[in-house]
Amino acid sequence: MTYDDVVLGRRSIRGFLPKPVPRNVIEEIITLATRAPSSMNTQPWHLHVLTGESLDRIRAENTERNLAGVPPSRESRGTGPYEGEHRQRQIDIAVQLFQAMGIERHDTEKRQDWVLRGFRQFDAPVSIVVTYDQALQDGDIAQFDCGALVNGLVNAAWSRGLGCVVNSQGIMHSPVVRAHAGIPDDQVIMICVAIGYPDERFPANAVVSRRRAVDEVARFVGFDEADADQPKTASQGR
Numbered sequence: 001m002t003y004d005d006v007v008l009g010r011r012s013i014r015g016f017l018p019k020p021v022p023r024n025v026i027e028e029i030i031t032l033a034t035r036a037p038s039s040m041n042t043q044p045w046h047l048h049v050l051t052g053e054s055l056d057r058i059r060a061e062n063t064e065r066n067l068a069g070v071p072p073s074r075e076s077r078g079t080g081p082y083e084g085e086h087r088q089r090q091i092d093i094a095v096q097l098f099q100a101m102g103i104e105r106h107d108t109e110k111r112q113d114w115v116l117r118g119f120r121q122f123d124a125p126v127s128i129v130v131t132y133d134q135a136l137q138d139g140d141i142a143q144f145d146c147g148a149l150v151n152g153l154v155n156a157a158w159s160r161g162l163g164c165v166v167n168s169q170g171i172m173h174s175p176v177v178r179a180h181a182g183i184p185d186d187q188v189i190m191i192c193v194a195i196g197y198p199d200e201r202f203p204a205n206a207v208v209s210r211r212r213a214v215d216e217v218a219r220f221v222g223f224d225e226a227d228a229d230q231p232k233t234a235s236q237g238r
């Protein structure tokens with residue numbers, strides 16, 4: 001696969017085959033992901049790769065807490081409810097996913113089932129919990145560095161025929177994850193990534209999320225209008 005094949009082909013996978021992922025493949029993916037840039041090469045991340053019983057215990061307790069209405073206790077700070085254009089994009093992807101899954105807007109039972117799947121990390125055979133050193137908690141940079149790592153992780157996984165969904169739901173009850181995964185006290189739980197072989201028959205796996213266009217996300221300063229892909233200094237030199 002070329003880089004473009006990976007980046008353009010990757011999408012979140014929320015339905016997995018019940019097929020174990022070999023440890024050496026995960027190690028290969030982590031090797032690629034840890035080439036991510038980080039501030040001053042601090043590499044503040046730790047990856048806790050879970051499968052089997054400990055992951056199942058996390059799923060079970062997450063589900064239990066969710067059904068009991070226990071409020072989330074996530075360690076990484078979330079942004080309150082999204083508003084405006086952010087809320088609209090959140091709705092757009094939910095509509096795409098629900099349409100694919102045949103979940104009607106007012107079907108509370110199916111909606112609840114979908115939420116619970118999320119709290120079970122979509123029953124993926126492996127979950128990678130990403131943490132960073134607590135000493136860096138007060139800044140914004142370690143979280144940024146973890147984001148770079150996770151992007152590398154999902155793309156490296158895709159290049160090896162694996163699918164992922166980055167998942168806040170799985171770490172929404174961080175104390176559950178901390179206890180069952182044995183996360184050391186001096187690390188902050190950032191996010192988890194559910195990973196496994198995609199089930200091609202699972203409808204939501206076909207959903208391609210939309211992106212804002214380049215002219216919406218980027219503005220160019222110092223470029224010639226007539227020669228949009230050359231910096232001004234270069235075109236002046238000709």
Ligand SMILES: Cc1cc2nc3c(=O)[nH]c(=O)nc-3n(C[C@H](O)[C@H](O)[C@H](O)COP(=O)(O)O)c2cc1C
Binds near residue numbers: 118191
């Ligand atoms: C920080 C973060 C948290 C996410 N949490 C969830 C989640 O809890 N449940 C879920 O189904 N998807 C989750 N996602 C996946 C996003 O919904 C998905 O990346 C986005 O809609 C774009 O779709 P794509 O990954 O298919 O390109 C999360 C993604 C990120 C980056």
